[in-house]
Amino acid sequence: QQQVKQSPQSLIVQKGGISIINCAYENTAFDYFPWYQQFPGKGPALLIAIRPDVSEKKEGRFTISFNKSAKQFSLHIMDSQPGDSATYFCAASSMEYGNKLVFGAGTILRVKS
Amino acid sequence: AAGVIQSPRHLIKEKRETATLKCYPIPRHDTVYWYQQGPGQDPQFLISFYEKMQSDKGSIPDRFSAQQFSDYHSELNMSSLELGDSALYFCASSIRTRTDTQYFGPGTRLTVL
Numbered sequence: 540q541q542q543v544k545q546s547p548q549s550l551i552v553q554k555g556g557i558s559i560i561n562c563a564y565e566n567t568a569f570d571y572f573p574w575y576q577q578f579p580g581k582g583p584a585l586l587i588a589i590r591p592d593v594s595e596k597k598e599g600r601f602t603i604s605f606n607k608s609a610k611q612f613s614l615h616i617m618d619s620q621p622g623d624s625a626t627y628f629c630a631a632s633s634m635e636y637g638n639k640l641v642f643g644a645g646t647i648l649r650v651k652s
Numbered sequence: 653a654a655g656v657i658q659s660p661r662h663l664i665k666e667k668r669e670t671a672t673l674k675c676y677p678i679p680r681h682d683t684v685y686w687y688q689q690g691p692g693q694d695p696q697f698l699i700s701f702y703e704k705m706q707s708d709k710g711s712i713p714d715r716f717s718a719q720q721f722s723d724y725h726s727e728l729n730m731s732s733l734e735l736g737d738s739a740l741y742f743c744a745s746s747i748r749t750r751t752d753t754q755y756f757g758p759g760t761r762l763t764v765l
Contacts, residue, residue: 570752571752573752573753573754575756580740580759580761581758581759582656582742582756582757582758582759583695583742583756584756585753585754585755585756588752588753628694628695632752634752636708637700637707637708638746638752638754639685639697639700639708639710640685640687640695640697640744640754641697642694642695642696643694644693644694645693645694
């Protein structure tokens, strides 16, 4: 059973649009929530991360929104570009569990030019 | 900036053979994590090391073993290979004081025939 549930499975967005990917978790011990971007045949690259004491974090075109009470967090990609086309994974970890990353199932994003 | 190095990048083995995957963490990183990613799946945690000691273990088969050496590089040894072991194997490294922030290598693609 997926400990971190991610949706949608795939997403098509027009160039310049906003891409939104959502994740939900159950284990309240999780205390770190990163997003990774992965291109085919490459390793996951850390995009942005957030901790539960913050409700939003922005880095360039990427924003994480975090809702602790709902146990949900989301990634927003503003002004989406064709180069953003990749698979995005949300993840969660806990110091209590050795900080091993538990990943969502991934979202395949395609940005149409 | 230096990144995580993994070798080999591609490996083809026959069933029942043995494989050794190597990981060289980012300089000054002392913690190593191994993940397995099947086709179209999210990465799954296998095992982690800190200061040459195993710190956590996930769903790693008994046929697999790993260790971390004094220079912090790590090796994943896989014996009696099965067709189902075909996957991408990623190593991630971090600093002990920030083990939540993991940086992934490019991966080793293992194909078992």
